[in-house]
Amino acid sequence: MSEPSRTVVDALEPWPDTVAWRPVSPKLIIVELIGLGAWIAFLVAGLSVGWVIGGQSWWPIAIAAVVLLGVWRAVIEARAVGAWGYAERDKDLLVRHGLLVRHLSIVPYARMQYVDVTAGPLERAFGLATVQLHTAAAASDARIPGLPPDEASRLRDRLTALGEDRAEGL
Amino acid sequence: MAAAPGDAPGEPPPAAAAGLESRQRLHPLSPLLNGAKSIVVIIAALSWQTYGQLGAAHFAIVVAVLAVGVVIFSAVGWWNTGYHVVGRELRIAEGLVWRRNRAIPLDRLQAVELRRPLLAQLTGLAELRLEVVGGGKTEAPLAYLTVREAAILRERLLALSGRTPAPHPGATTADPAAHAAAPPAEAPLYRVRNQDLLISQLLTPQALFLPVGIAWVSTQFLMEGSWTFIGIASTVTAMAGVLLQPIRRVLQDWNFRAAHDQDRRLVLHYGLLETRNQVVPLHRVQTVRVIWPLLWRRKRWLNLRLDIAGYSGPEPGDDKSSDRLMPVGDIGTARALVAAVLPGVDLATLATSPPPARARWLHPFALRFHGAGLTPDVFVSRWGRVTRELSMVPYARLQSVRVVQGPLQRRLGLATVYADTAGGRAGIARDRDLAEAWALAEQLAVRARQARGLTTAPPATGPATPPPVPVASASPPAPVPPGAVAPGAIAPAGWYPPSGPGAPDDEAYWQRPSPS
Numbered sequence: 001m002s003e004p005s006r007t008v009v010d011a012l013e014p015w016p017d018t019v020a021w022r023p024v025s026p027k028l029i030i031v032e033l034i035g036l037g038a039w040i041a042f043l044v045a046g047l048s049v050g051w052v053i054g055g056q057s058w059w060p061i062a063i064a065a066v067v068l069l070g071v072w073r074a075v076i077e078a079r080a081v082g083a084w085g086y087a088e089r090d091k092d093l094l095v096r097h098g099l100l101v102r103h104l105s106i107v108p109y110a111r112m113q114y115v116d117v118t119a120g121p122l123e124r125a126f127g128l129a130t131v132q133l134h135t136a137a138a139a140s141d142a143r144i145p146g147l148p149p150d151e152a153s154r155l156r157d158r159l160t161a162l163g164e165d166r167a168e169g170l
Numbered sequence: 171m172a173a174a175p176g177d178a179p180g181e182p183p184p185a186a187a188a189g190l191e192s193r194q195r196l197h198p199l200s201p202l203l204n205g206a207k208s209i210v211v212i213i214a215a216l217s218w219q220t221y222g223q224l225g226a227a228h229f230a231i232v233v234a235v236l237a238v239g240v241v242i243f244s245a246v247g248w249w250n251t252g253y254h255v256v257g258r259e260l261r262i263a264e265g266l267v268w269r270r271n272r273a274i275p276l277d278r279l280q281a282v283e284l285r286r287p288l289l290a291q292l293t294g295l296a297e298l299r300l301e302v303v304g305g306g307k308t309e310a311p312l313a314y315l316t317v318r319e320a321a322i323l324r325e326r327l328l329a330l331s332g333r334t335p336a337p338h339p340g341a342t343t344a345d346p347a348a349h350a351a352a353p354p355a356e357a358p359l360y361r362v363r364n365q366d367l368l369i370s371q372l373l374t375p376q377a378l379f380l381p382v383g384i385a386w387v388s389t390q391f392l393m394e395g396s397w398t399f400i401g402i403a404s405t406v407t408a409m410a411g412v413l414l415q416p417i418r419r420v421l422q423d424w425n426f427r428a429a430h431d432q433d434r435r436l437v438l439h440y441g442l443l444e445t446r447n448q449v450v451p452l453h454r455v456q457t458v459r460v461i462w463p464l465l466w467r468r469k470r471w472l473n474l475r476l477d478i479a480g481y482s483g484p485e486p487g488d489d490k491s492s493d494r495l496m497p498v499g500d501i502g503t504a505r506a507l508v509a510a511v512l513p514g515v516d517l518a519t520l521a522t523s524p525p526p527a528r529a530r531w532l533h534p535f536a537l538r539f540h541g542a543g544l545t546p547d548v549f550v551s552r553w554g555r556v557t558r559e560l561s562m563v564p565y566a567r568l569q570s571v572r573v574v575q576g577p578l579q580r581r582l583g584l585a586t587v588y589a590d591t592a593g594g595r596a597g598i599a600r601d602r603d604l605a606e607a608w609a610l611a612e613q614l615a616v617r618a619r620q621a622r623g624l625t626t627a628p629p630a631t632g633p634a635t636p637p638p639v640p641v642a643s644a645s646p647p648a649p650v651p652p653g654a655v656a657p658g659a660i661a662p663a664g665w666y667p668p669s670g671p672g673a674p675d676d677e678a679y680w681q682r683p684s685p686s
Contacts, residue, residue: 136592
């Protein structure tokens, strides 16, 4: 009989005694930042063109705002990568993510319908891949980005093996 | 047989299929029935304007030519469409130019529906619709078969879809005719009184606003004196879309009957112009929802809905989807039906506990109507101030569990737990205390695992067995915390602490922490 409020400290750390969370690769930060940087550059370029053409004084303010927003997002995203984590338990996979809105998914291996391993061009350049586990429920949200390829394929093989072991209908 | 032109490509090698069964055609009248639908569309498309330009005789000729064309087109389609059962698969081949062969594994079959639109009723035909997981829409409607054929095929498909291999192995070949010769004995469960149905649909916002709408429109016209045909037509169609919904519902739910068949599957019959006859194996029920609309409250009526994985997700206009379990009824009927669909669940004893009092910041008015609870068989959650709803998710149907905490919830130390099912709807415990949310998620995962283990381990028992009960705690139910259950239609009769092997031993999670 433990006191519940003591066992749980952080929304991202449930069951700290029994679950060993594995982080995703920190290289994901770079990938995310490049993506963000591209967006910011695009927006800033558009606004600069507007400034050159229009010439009103509020264009630079907008540019500054976009840059500030970008810096803020960069900080958030860098921290959010640290929030991603996954854990393989006996019977289910745990995935957590998000800083502002925190998510934790518990997906039993037996419910797995299929596994996706994807890697975009940026991710590939940094040697990363995303593993996503799909169940019959569309809402199930078990996506793990930023895995090194060998870890991704290990996870995929393990998931499919476990899924086959415990396969069943709905 | 049925050497349709261009039969060869894409067809499974005949050696595999030939030993079992030949391909069967749909009923020869189907092209006419399918054509009839298109003819209505054509006439509507030609519109009055064309009628005015062409004159009656020419118009009739144009329609006749188009109608013949449509029927010939459907006939060609019919000639090239066939179905047959191979092993535990239903194969459907269709198309002349784009051929499509579709194999439906029957162990994935969720429900089978036999629909008879008005024309089909007149000609004694029926459409057989199979619900399979993953289909955005109903896969493979077989339109049309004779009622007898459809019933036989349905029995056979359902027998094949059972978790056990068909009880009589001969069934794969020719046996099912004997099986279906005697109409399946059904034990009736419930039948809606059409009078109640009418009253219940009069007690909907649309029906109540109908006089207001009519009054408004007519005064509008009287004031302006503009009685143009277009104006009236557009207003009427605009209003009809919304306001006729109660009428459509009455037509659809007319004569609603629920029954158990001899294999204890759920059988639903309903409809006036289009009758539907739905067979749902009980282990395919993903969620049962109970809804108390505001206007029905004085009558103490409620509404039961059923989520099955094949019927895709929440649709806005849910007239088309077949998710009714009880269109209208009182709590006693609902209890009986719920007990029949989810054996071992008593609607009147589902205890839920409310979120902690500090969640009031998020739900200033509706807090006391929110609640969630773990009972031996189902995860219960309830919400809604105006329209009260309650959903029951059997643990064995859980796909995944999620805990989500938004920024406001984090400030208050709350979190929301989602229990996802394949039906597209989730059981949601909103704004629980964070520690409780973790415990709830853990409990759901553990119980889902146990329930799954029990449903899969003895494969021979089939859907007739009651869903697994995680060994209920021997301890007497703890007293209900004060104010634990909203004073709705459901009175708590017991309070179930989390129980069963593997449950964390601290029941303290369930005693509500005193508000800090």
